[in-house]
Amino acid sequence: MSRIRRLNEIPRKELFTSGHSLCAGCGIPPMVKMALKAIEGDKVVVNATCCLEVATTLYPHTSWLVPWVHNAFENAAATASGIESAMKVLLRKRDGKKYKIIVFGGDGGTFDIGLQSLSGALERGHNFLYVCYDNEAYMNTGIQRSGGTPLGAATTTSPAGRVIPGKPENKKNLMDIVIAHRVSYAATINPAYPTDMWNKFAKASDLLDKNEGPIFFHYYSPCPVGWRMDTALSIEAARLAVQTRLWPVYEVDHGKIIINIKVNKPKPIEEYLKIQGRFRHLLKPENRGVVERLKKYIDNNWNRLLKLAELDSIY
Amino acid sequence: MNTTNKQVRLGLNGDEAVAYAAYHADVDVISAYPITPQTIIVERLSEFVYNGELDAEFIAVESEHSALSAAVGASLAGARTFTATASQGLALMYEILYIASSLRTSIVMALGNRAFSAPINIHCSHDDAYAARDAGWIQFFAENVQEAYDLTLIAFKVSEDKKVLFPSIVNLDGFILTHSVEPLNIFEDKQVIKEFLPDREAVNKIDPSSPITYGPLALPDYYMEIKKQQAEAFKSTSIRIKEIFGEYEEFSGRSYSPLKKLYVDDADIVFVVLGSTAGTMRTMVKRWRENGEKVGVLSLTLYRPFPSREVAEVLKDVDTVVVMDRSYSFGSPGGQLYMDVAAALNKYGKYNRLVNAIYGLGGRDFTPEMAEDMLNASKDPSIREIWVGVRG
Numbered sequence: 199m200s201r202i203r204r205l206n207e208i209p210r211k212e213l214f215t216s217g218h219s220l221c222a223g224c225g226i227p228p229m230v231k232m233a234l235k236a237i238e239g240d241k242v243v244v245n246a247t248c249c250l251e252v253a254t255t256l257y258p259h260t261s262w263l264v265p266w267v268h269n270a271f272e273n274a275a276a277t278a279s280g281i282e283s284a285m286k287v288l289l290r291k292r293d294g295k296k297y298k299i300i301v302f303g304g305d306g307g308t309f310d311i312g313l314q315s316l317s318g319a320l321e322r323g324h325n326f327l328y329v330c331y332d333n334e335a336y337m338n339t340g341i342q343r344s345g346g347t348p349l350g351a352a353t354t355t356s357p358a359g360r361v362i363p364g365k366p367e368n369k370k371n372l373m374d375i376v377i378a379h380r381v382s383y384a385a386t387i388n389p390a391y392p393t394d395m396w397n398k399f400a401k402a403s404d405l406l407d408k409n410e411g412p413i414f415f416h417y418y419s420p421c422p423v424g425w426r427m428d429t430a431l432s433i434e435a436a437r438l439a440v441q442t443r444l445w446p447v448y449e450v451d452h453g454k455i456i457i458n459i460k461v462n463k464p465k466p467i468e469e470y471l472k473i474q475g476r477f478r479h480l481l482k483p484e485n486r487g488v489v490e491r492l493k494k495y496i497d498n499n500w501n502r503l504l505k506l507a508e509l510d511s512i513y
Numbered sequence: 514m515n516t517t518n519k520q521v522r523l524g525l526n527g528d529e530a531v532a533y534a535a536y537h538a539d540v541d542v543i544s545a546y547p548i549t550p551q552t553i554i555v556e557r558l559s560e561f562v563y564n565g566e567l568d569a570e571f572i573a574v575e576s577e578h579s580a581l582s583a584a585v586g587a588s589l590a591g592a593r594t595f596t597a598t599a600s601q602g603l604a605l606m607y608e609i610l611y612i613a614s615s616l617r618t619s620i621v622m623a624l625g626n627r628a629f630s631a632p633i634n635i636h637c638s639h640d641d642a643y644a645a646r647d648a649g650w651i652q653f654f655a656e657n658v659q660e661a662y663d664l665t666l667i668a669f670k671v672s673e674d675k676k677v678l679f680p681s682i683v684n685l686d687g688f689i690l691t692h693s694v695e696p697l698n699i700f701e702d703k704q705v706i707k708e709f710l711p712d713r714e715a716v717n718k719i720d721p722s723s724p725i726t727y728g729p730l731a732l733p734d735y736y737m738e739i740k741k742q743q744a745e746a747f748k749s750t751s752i753r754i755k756e757i758f759g760e761y762e763e764f765s766g767r768s769y770s771p772l773k774k775l776y777v778d779d780a781d782i783v784f785v786v787l788g789s790t791a792g793t794m795r796t797m798v799k800r801w802r803e804n805g806e807k808v809g810v811l812s813l814t815l816y817r818p819f820p821s822r823e824v825a826e827v828l829k830d831v832d833t834v835v836v837m838d839r840s841y842s843f844g845s846p847g848g849q850l851y852m853d854v855a856a857a858l859n860k861y862g863k864y865n866r867l868v869n870a871i872y873g874l875g876g877r878d879f880t881p882e883m884a885e886d887m888l889n890a891s892k893d894p895s896i897r898e899i900w901v902g903v904r905g
Contacts, residue, residue: 276574284570315575
């Protein structure tokens with residue numbers, strides 16, 4: 199697939215149609231639309247139980263103009279394994295057709311309940327693209343903390359309490375877990391950097407053509423409802439996440455780490471925290487310690503990534 | 514049609530017989546995880562694949578949950594799909610059992626029946642088969658190794674039939690059948706089978722040129738209609754199952770039907786049983802008949818859909834029906850098969866005396882002496898539940 203430099207180069211034909219019930223300001227639809235356009239040729243979508251699944255297939259309606267399979271919550275990667283294996287054997291034995299497989303799962307379905315299924319599929323080496331859209335909590339069930347929820351964030355199961363001010367633990371590093379499987383290509387993508395996102399999907403499309411899957415994308419997916427944020431600020435929050443170095447945009451191409459968005463002068467993390475209700479309690483003086491911990495996490499993470507990017511390959 | 518020349522007689526254990534059946538069915542995708550007493554099935558199938566004898570994708574998944582999840586994907590994508598499990602593995606698959614049925618997949622699963630933990634035990638109970646009874650899977654019970662082979666072939670034909678489109682479980686008693694070598698007839702090679710079981714022609718399969726949304730969200734305004742349609746479709750499968758039993762008899766020379774009965778017509782006491790114990794009971798009933806006891810045995814080859822009308826019809830004039838359960842349903846009016854038989858009799862207006870015999874849990878041997886004790890206890894009007902061969 200061709201790479202782009204400007205957004206107006208993106209084709210207009212949609213395979214993900216309007217009429218779905220995802221919220222205003224939700225980060226999921228622009229990513230899904232782009233994935234379906236940038237991944238060339240015939241394709242099949244596998245969807246874990248999540249916001250995307252319930253909001254796009256309310257019977258008897260569907261937003262999907264491609265074959266779409268929802269099995270359960272924790273097994274999207276296993277389901278994709280089965281589809282890919284069937285496709286391969288039917289191409290050999292009978293009149294099978296070739297298509298590309300794209301999996302979408304949320305952070306709960308990927309970091310937590312679906313991690314085993316994902317790990318098994320990555321280890322077995324099935325040719326698919328898995329996209330985890332990470333809105334940093336179980337939004338579909340009402341904003342409960344997940345392994346993807348960042349330090350200090352208030353959710354309905356990690357509230358900003360009088361004693362414990364939001365989630366006490368740091369976010370799990372999902373990319374590290376994926377990279378441990380030595381996948382050919384893994385990348386983080388972010389809606390504030392759409393050309394970068396498109397070009398990564400285009401690259402994934404080429405790699406799938408060459409049977410180089412599994413490929414993994416970790417998508418920063420703003421959630422105004424869950425983050426208690428103005429719906430107009432989704433892209434702003436996404437940009438600030440990158441510009442504060444909280445959420446590095448990078449890729450791991452056959453073991454070579456490349457930081458795609460350089461952040462030479464990071465913005466203060468407080469700029470990111472103050473626009474989201476889930477973090478507002480952290481700005482109180484008594485919670486300064488949590489912010490300091492967050493800053494340390496950001497610095498460690500960023501510096502480690504810079505060091506790893508100096509290596510020819512981390513594999 | 515005489516097809517005996519197409520078959521060979523050899524000795525196999527139940528697991529190997531099932532593996533041969535899946536091989537002869539020329540399966541496309543096998544998705545499985547090792548668990549005793551099923552493991553030999555997937556070991557043999559792996560050998561067929563790795564030695565190039567069977568052109569299939571073997572997905573060696575990381576859990577039974579993923580085994581069935583991948584099987585759902587493979588079946589929707591049009592592949593002839595096989596899996597096998599037992600006990601705890603079936604329990605781990607439980608969530609996906611209903612999805613596999615409700616998405617109308619054609620998966621065939623061999624279930625090496627094994628007791629649920631705790632305490633952990635690797636031997637035979639029917640806990641796992643019973644746990645799957647409400648999930649919308651067709652269930653067959655093999656009585657011997659020959660049946661395990663035949664029913665696996667039959668299950669593919671049934672599940673893939675356009676008038677059926679429900680997944681199937683073939684039950685074979687753990688160790689008693691899975692690991693016991695018996696003589697049986699199998700077809701010479703997979704080409705012979707094509708006449709009975711041609712390549713799968715999947716309907717409504719995943720196809721980018723004709724996109725379908727599989728597994729949507731349906732809320733209270735539609736869910737109940739969808740379930741009613743599924744219920745009617747599932748009930749109607751018994752018609753095709755009986756026809757396919759007939760087709761298989763013509764093809765193989767071996768006869769199958771939902772029920773097997775011996776000396777039931779004039780019996781005062783009839784024992785109802787599933788699985789390998791049917792053979793034991795048939796031997797015992799013959800022995801008792803020689804002593805003048807008016808006893809009979811009814812075994813079920815088809816467990817789901819439950820042949821309610823046929824069971825009620827067969828048992829209508831029997832004074833005492835002893836239902837044998839190799840499991841226990843805690844807090845229920847009786848064992849799982851007992852409740853099925855009681856409901857079937859009630860539905861068709863028969864009110865026999867029912868006795869529930871719990872036997873063989875966790876692989877406890879069911880001996881002729883125990884069968885004698887069970888017969889004697891069943892004659893005592895004060896006894897309604899018997900724990901056969903249990904101490905204390």
